Amino acid sequence: MRILLAGGAGYIGSHVALVLLEAGHDVLVVDDFSNSAHAAIDRVQHLTDRTVELIECDLSDLATSRAALRDQEFDAVIHLAGLKAVGESVAEPARYYRTNLTATLNLLEIMAEHGVNRLVFSSSATVYAPAAEGVENLDESQPAGHGITNPYGWTKAMNEQIIRDIQVSRPELEAVLLRYFNPVGAHPSGRIGEDPSGIPNNLMPFVAQVAIGRRERLAVFGDEYPTHDGTGVRDYIHVMDLAEGHLAALDHLRPGVATYNLGTGVGQSVFDVVRAFSDASGREIPHGVVAPRAGDVARAVADPSKANRELDWKAKRSFADACRDTWTWQSQNPNGYTGG
Numbered sequence: 001m002r003i004l005l006a007g008g009a010g011y012i013g014s015h016v017a018l019v020l021l022e023a024g025h026d027v028l029v030v031d032d033f034s035n036s037a038h039a040a041i042d043r044v045q046h047l048t049d050r051t052v053e054l055i056e057c058d059l060s061d062l063a064t065s066r067a068a069l070r071d072q073e074f075d076a077v078i079h080l081a082g083l084k085a086v087g088e089s090v091a092e093p094a095r096y097y098r099t100n101l102t103a104t105l106n107l108l109e110i111m112a113e114h115g116v117n118r119l120v121f122s123s124s125a126t127v128y129a130p131a132a133e134g135v136e137n138l139d140e141s142q143p144a145g146h147g148i149t150n151p152y153g154w155t156k157a158m159n160e161q162i163i164r165d166i167q168v169s170r171p172e173l174e175a176v177l178l179r180y181f182n183p184v185g186a187h188p189s190g191r192i193g194e195d196p197s198g199i200p201n202n203l204m205p206f207v208a209q210v211a212i213g214r215r216e217r218l219a220v221f222g223d224e225y226p227t228h229d230g231t232g233v234r235d236y237i238h239v240m241d242l243a244e245g246h247l248a249a250l251d252h253l254r255p256g257v258a259t260y261n262l263g264t265g266v267g268q269s270v271f272d273v274v275r276a277f278s279d280a281s282g283r284e285i286p287h288g289v290v291a292p293r294a295g296d297v298a299r300a301v302a303d304p305s306k307a308n309r310e311l312d313w314k315a316k317r318s319f320a321d322a323c324r325d326t327w328t329w330q331s332q333n334p335n336g337y338t339g340g
């Protein structure tokens with residue numbers, strides 16, 4: 001199929017593009033490059049020896065997006081385009097709602113105009129309410145769409161609702177919502193990977209930058225959570241497993257809206273991450289405990305069994321694989337894509 005990959009130049013998007021190309025699909029990347037680099041597309045082309053078609057436009061602007069896509073034909077959309085920094089969303093809520101919600105509404109409009117009914121949407125575990133007492137692993141039936149602590153997370157929950165409501169009005173729409181847990185790692189070649197702009201919000205890229213010497217020290221956000229070592233526990237999923245989950249979703253589309261967790265089902269604490277990354281890189285990771293970060297939960301780990309069963313997909317790579325591959329990317333690209 002020819003896939004319109006919105007946000008396809010980003011961290012997740014570039015890995016999804018690679019997996020789609022290797023599966024024989026054609027890929028049309030639509031990206032505004034507000035948080036991604038052209039180099040990622042070039043490297044995906046080299047890695048796959050395939051051509052990626054590219055349209056640079058801001059999907060939150062309907063007129064320019066409609067014009068840019070007017071003569072394009074595509075069979076499905078994978079939508080990963082949007083602003084994604086939790087802290088920034090608290091500081092700039094209007095920009096996050098305007099950008100993330102409008103991009104989705106526009107894409108759905110353009111899909112209707114092109115007669116395209118297949119959609120895979122990048123959602124997030126952040127839509128889940130904090131796990132109730134005794135709930136170890138979150139499955140898709142867990143409460144979602146309330147208790148969200150930041151506008152970014154709300155845009156994910158609202159986009160899910162927008163897609164569900166539009167599907168009611170357009171029964172032929174075949175949509176899958178993929179709730180990512182914590183994406184980490186890089187393609188094993190080290191040619192593509194996560195290249196956050198500015199100070200990384202997320203743990204793994206921050207740890208990698210400490211290991212390569214770009215950051216002095218990791219601040220551990222609290223060590224008094226009710227977890228095995230007091231630090232936050234998350235479900236870190238290798239980005240290649242995540243990308244393959246999109247291919248699986250594409251192959252299992254059917255009328256309606258289906259929701260799946262993409263996670264490993266295994267939790268790692270912050271101290272576990274520091275230890276594993278130090279082992280993978282052979283570098284010390286100086287760190288110290290500071291106050292907990294507002295909005296953080298103690299634990300967020302997937303029950304991925306629904307995706308395992310219905311998408312015939314399962315995360316295959318270990319957390320050690322993710323640390324090794326992140327280190328390959330970071331050591332080969334100390335300053336990400338821009339650093340040459």
Ligand code: WQD
Binds near residue numbers: 084182221234
């Ligand atoms: C992981 C753990 C922190 C940084 C967020 C979004 C989610 C998705 C992934 C975009 C927590 C601790 C972190 C640091 C730390 N984002 N930590 N020091 O918060 O689970 O999820 O990122 O798609 O939607 O909610 O990920 O990597 O920020 O934090 O101690 O410098 O690491 O407290 O326990 P999070 P994270």
